[in-house]
Amino acid sequence: MKIAIITGASSGLGAEYVEAVKNRFNDTIDEYWLIARREERLKEVARKNGINARIFPLDLTDKNSISAIKQALTDSNAEVKLLINNSGFGKLGYFEDIGALDNMAMSDLNVTAVNGITSVVIPSMKKGSFILNVCSIASFAPNPRMTVYCSTKAYILSFTKSLRYELKRKGINVCAACPGPMDTEFLPVAGIGDGSSKTFDTLPRVNPKTMAIKSLKAADKGKCVYTARLFYKFYRILAKILPHNLIMPMSKT
Numbered sequence: 503m504k505i506a507i508i509t510g511a512s513s514g515l516g517a518e519y520v521e522a523v524k525n526r527f528n529d530t531i532d533e534y535w536l537i538a539r540r541e542e543r544l545k546e547v548a549r550k551n552g553i554n555a556r557i558f559p560l561d562l563t564d565k566n567s568i569s570a571i572k573q574a575l576t577d578s579n580a581e582v583k584l585l586i587n588n589s590g591f592g593k594l595g596y597f598e599d600i601g602a603l604d605n606m607a608m609s610d611l612n613v614t615a616v617n618g619i620t621s622v623v624i625p626s627m628k629k630g631s632f633i634l635n636v637c638s639i640a641s642f643a644p645n646p647r648m649t650v651y652c653s654t655k656a657y658i659l660s661f662t663k664s665l666r667y668e669l670k671r672k673g674i675n676v677c678a679a680c681p682g683p684m685d686t687e688f689l690p691v692a693g694i695g696d697g698s699s700k701t702f703d704t705l706p707r708v709n710p711k712t713m714a715i716k717s718l719k720a721a722d723k724g725k726c727v728y729t730a731r732l733f734y735k736f737y738r739i740l741a742k743i744l745p746h747n748l749i750m751p752m753s754k755t
């Protein structure tokens with residue numbers, strides 16, 4: 503049985519990935535494993551897409567959730583065609599104002615859970631499969647007032663490149679999807695809106711549907727990084743060549 507695992511499938515980009523995977527791989531995926539905390543929303547996404555889905559209502563910051571996925575893989579003997587590590591959140595504000603719990607929760611979900619789930623899934627992957635890690639343009643250079651968030655995404659970019667190198671020998675690709683701002687629940691969860699950030703108010707938006715389709719294609723074609731929109735592709739180059747001290751007055755949120 504071939505499966506696709508998508509985390510954070512209950513809303514936003516994750517829900518778009520479910521549709522994009524269905525449209526691209528319809529014939530080859532026997533079951534979709536959809537993971538997030540909100541069970542009803544996951545069921546709704548599965549219903550809407552008419553797919554054979556297994557719903558995992560899990561909080562990925564809980565280590566028992568990673569054990570549950572590992573056990574499900576062992577019990578089903580499934581082959582994982584693709585893993586999309588999409589669950590994630592950020593908080594806007596100065597580091598000391600955000601507070602310890604949210605600062606820790608960001609690295610628990612955006613970093614530690616990705617380490618965990620990727621570790622338990624790789625043994626079930628074969629040549630031709632891939633991992634798509636949802637990163638961000640926040641990974642290209644530090645973003646003051648989103649210090650922990652941008653650092654978790656910089657980790658994901660580095661993790662993707664290094665793991666991709668390691669897994670080449672197995673024929674498994676690893677790709678980072680780097681969206682710019684998208685109008686999803688991410689923004690209210692982060693506390694972004696109503697003029698809370700001039701940067702976010704002025705930055706061009708990325709369409710989540712287009713992002714899902716194009717980044718999925720890039721991962722399947724063996725690419726390492728996908729960035730949407732010319733504006734952000736240019737920013738990625740700038741962030742590579744300019745000292746980050748020069749970039750930060752611009753990238754501050």
Ligand SMILES: NC(=O)c1ccc[n+]([C@@H]2O[C@H](COP(=O)([O-])OP(=O)(O)OC[C@H]3O[C@@H](n4cnc5c(N)ncnc54)[C@H](OP(=O)(O)O)[C@@H]3O)[C@@H](O)[C@H]2O)c1
Pocket residue numbers: 509510511512513514515516537538539540541543560561562563588589590591592611636637638639680681682683684685686687688689691
């Ligand atoms: N929107 C943007 O501007 C933007 C820009 C760059 C990168 N991104 C990245 O894109 C990815 C998707 O975000 P989005 O924009 O689609 O926002 P979203 O609609 O808020 O989606 C976040 C997803 O993560 C899940 N999630 C949150 N906490 C979780 C937990 N503890 N355990 C399991 N799942 C959890 C949520 O589901 P439940 O609440 O049901 O658990 C939801 O499905 C994230 O990694 C984000 O960092 C977003």
